[in-house]
Amino acid sequence: MIGSSGETLAIEDVRKVRQGDDGRPVEILRGVNLEVPPGRLTVVVGPSGGGKSTLLRLVNRLEDPSSGRILLSGTDIAAIDPLQLRRRIGVVLQLPFMYEGTVLDNLQRGFVFRGVPAPAAKDAGLLQILELCRLSVDLLARQARSLSIGQQQRVGLARTLLAAPGLLVLDEPTSALDRPTSDQLGRTLQEICHQHQISVLMMTHDLRLAQRVADHAAFLDEGRIVESGEAGSLFANPRSEGLKNFLTSPVDPREDGHV
Amino acid sequence: MSETVINLSIIDLALVYGLVLIAIGLARFNRIGQERALLWSSLRMIVQLLVVGYLLKMVFTIASPLPVMLILLFMGGFAVHAVGARVKEKMPRFYQVVGLAMFTGCGGGTFFLCTLVIGLTPWYDPRYLIPLTGMIIGNSMTGASLAAERLAAEMKERRHEIETSLCLGATPRQASVDAVRSAFRAALIPSINAMAAMGIVFLPGMMTGQILSGTEPLLAVRYQIAIMCVITASVAVTSFLILLLGYRSFFTPACQLRIEP
Numbered sequence: 232m233i234g235s236s237g238e239t240l241a242i243e244d245v246r247k248v249r250q251g252d253d254g255r256p257v258e259i260l261r262g263v264n265l266e267v268p269p270g271r272l273t274v275v276v277g278p279s280g281g282g283k284s285t286l287l288r289l290v291n292r293l294e295d296p297s298s299g300r301i302l303l304s305g306t307d308i309a310a311i312d313p314l315q316l317r318r319r320i321g322v323v324l325q326l327p328f329m330y331e332g333t334v335l336d337n338l339q340r341g342f343v344f345r346g347v348p349a350p351a352a353k354d355a356g357l358l359q360i361l362e363l364c365r366l367s368v369d370l371l372a373r374q375a376r377s378l379s380i381g382q383q384q385r386v387g388l389a390r391t392l393l394a395a396p397g398l399l400v401l402d403e404p405t406s407a408l409d410r411p412t413s414d415q416l417g418r419t420l421q422e423i424c425h426q427h428q429i430s431v432l433m434m435t436h437d438l439r440l441a442q443r444v445a446d447h448a449a450f451l452d453e454g455r456i457v458e459s460g461e462a463g464s465l466f467a468n469p470r471s472e473g474l475k476n477f478l479t480s481p482v483d484p485r486e487d488g489h490v
Numbered sequence: 491m492s493e494t495v496i497n498l499s500i501i502d503l504a505l506v507y508g509l510v511l512i513a514i515g516l517a518r519f520n521r522i523g524q525e526r527a528l529l530w531s532s533l534r535m536i537v538q539l540l541v542v543g544y545l546l547k548m549v550f551t552i553a554s555p556l557p558v559m560l561i562l563l564f565m566g567g568f569a570v571h572a573v574g575a576r577v578k579e580k581m582p583r584f585y586q587v588v589g590l591a592m593f594t595g596c597g598g599g600t601f602f603l604c605t606l607v608i609g610l611t612p613w614y615d616p617r618y619l620i621p622l623t624g625m626i627i628g629n630s631m632t633g634a635s636l637a638a639e640r641l642a643a644e645m646k647e648r649r650h651e652i653e654t655s656l657c658l659g660a661t662p663r664q665a666s667v668d669a670v671r672s673a674f675r676a677a678l679i680p681s682i683n684a685m686a687a688m689g690i691v692f693l694p695g696m697m698t699g700q701i702l703s704g705t706e707p708l709l710a711v712r713y714q715i716a717i718m719c720v721i722t723a724s725v726a727v728t729s730f731l732i733l734l735l736g737y738r739s740f741f742t743p744a745c746q747l748r749i750e751p
Contacts, residue, residue: 391657
């Protein structure tokens with residue numbers, strides 16, 4: 232098993248108000264309630280600008296909510312040391328940043344930050360994660376920034392998994408990927424979740440991906456979870472007008488200009 | 491020393507101001523403008539320098555530490571204000587950070603040079619203390635502006651990198667080390683360039699002044715070396731403190747970057 236056992240996340244009535252460009256407060260999240268069950272793949276879908284990225288930033292305390300609370304396996308995250316919290320919850324930001332240096336340097340970065348010995352290129356755990364993320368061992372010596380976006384996305388994922396989180400959170404992991412690469416990443420996420428018991432929470436506007444991989448799904452629009460439930464029935468029988476429209480929207484998410 | 495300097499009379503000054511008037515006349519005759527700016531700034535220069543001259547003369551005659559200290563404090567306060575005017579993106583608690591850094595960097599440098607190296611008697615001798623402190627503060631001011639400006643810009647530009655590091659479990663210090671490094675480099679560049687070009691591209695003002703007033707050239711060179719070393723150290727200490735106190739102000743106690751997306 233790669234991670235610690237799957238953690239649960241409970242988001243309770245979370246609101247987030249930000250200062251808008253004109254100085255007036257803007258309500259980005261208007262009372263979000265969401266349950267991320269252990270060892271399952273939960274996907275939050277919704278249009279761009281609906282609050283997905285903001286919600287993700289609250290989960291590992293890159294920001295704090297204006298009100299409401301978030302519980303990680305029963306404990307309010309505001310009471311957990313942020314460095315500890317960010318180890319238990321592995322967040323992969325959209326288009327993960329690659330540090331200067333090789334892929335191996337990038338994979339070892341988290342260990343360097345935490346001041347613990349980093350695994351070498353032949354470490355069994357490292358090799359297992361490389362295989363899981365479908366990264367070839369030959370890539371380890373390559374300059375990380377010379378890789379394709381798809382490969383960088385995988386390095387970002389592997390780098391986060393190396394810290395053995397109990398919950399993996401991803402922001403639009405396929406926004407820059409073509410279909411085959413994106414399908415492959417979807418399968419990797421399912422494996423991480425179902426075979427290694429790491430809970431996964433993914434934010435995406437890629438409906439195709441969501442329908443293929445999600446166990447549990449929620450529709451986030453205009454700062455609210457409009458509906459949520461078991462993925463199959465949610466996508467088959469949407470109750471709200473918003474989700475119905477979103478499901479039948481003709482726009483390919485990769486072609487709407489938002490990356 | 492002063493007896494070797496040739497006197498300049500009011501008539502001599504009128505003669506050189508004639509040159510400025512000729513420049514103004516040329517500008518006017520050719521209709522290329524700037525005559526007002528030339529006239530105004532040249533008059534301003536004369537008035538400011540005369541005021542400083544009389545002030546210094548007064549301070550020299552009084553020969554008491556209080557007015558000297560007041561002048562130094564005024565210079566320091568003005569420098570902090572000037573840094574504030576130059577830096578557009580101010581970090582949180584900007585004036586406290588810059589003030590403390592300038593006071594430590596410049597105060598330490600001045601004390602070291604005047605008391606431990608030159609050994610002024612009396613310790614407040616304004617003939618040395620005021621111009622030397624002025625040079626130290628002036629250079630540190632440039633370093634402080636560059637450090638503060640660069641730090642804010644780097645934090646903003648590197649937001650994605652910094653937050654990626656935070657997600658991987660970095661402390662704020664670890665996450666911002668590259669931003670701090672690059673701001674420190676920017677702050678030191680003028681001092682490094684000045685030292686490298688010194689004596690080849692230009693003769694430094696203090697040394698030139700001492701030579702003009704009759705100081706033996708090799709002694710003037712020694713003074714120049716001393717002041718350059720102190721300036722470099724003061725700039726480095728001031729910038730370092732600004733960065734050290736400054737990077738923290740970009741993070742909350744919960745290790746969150748204060749710059750919102």
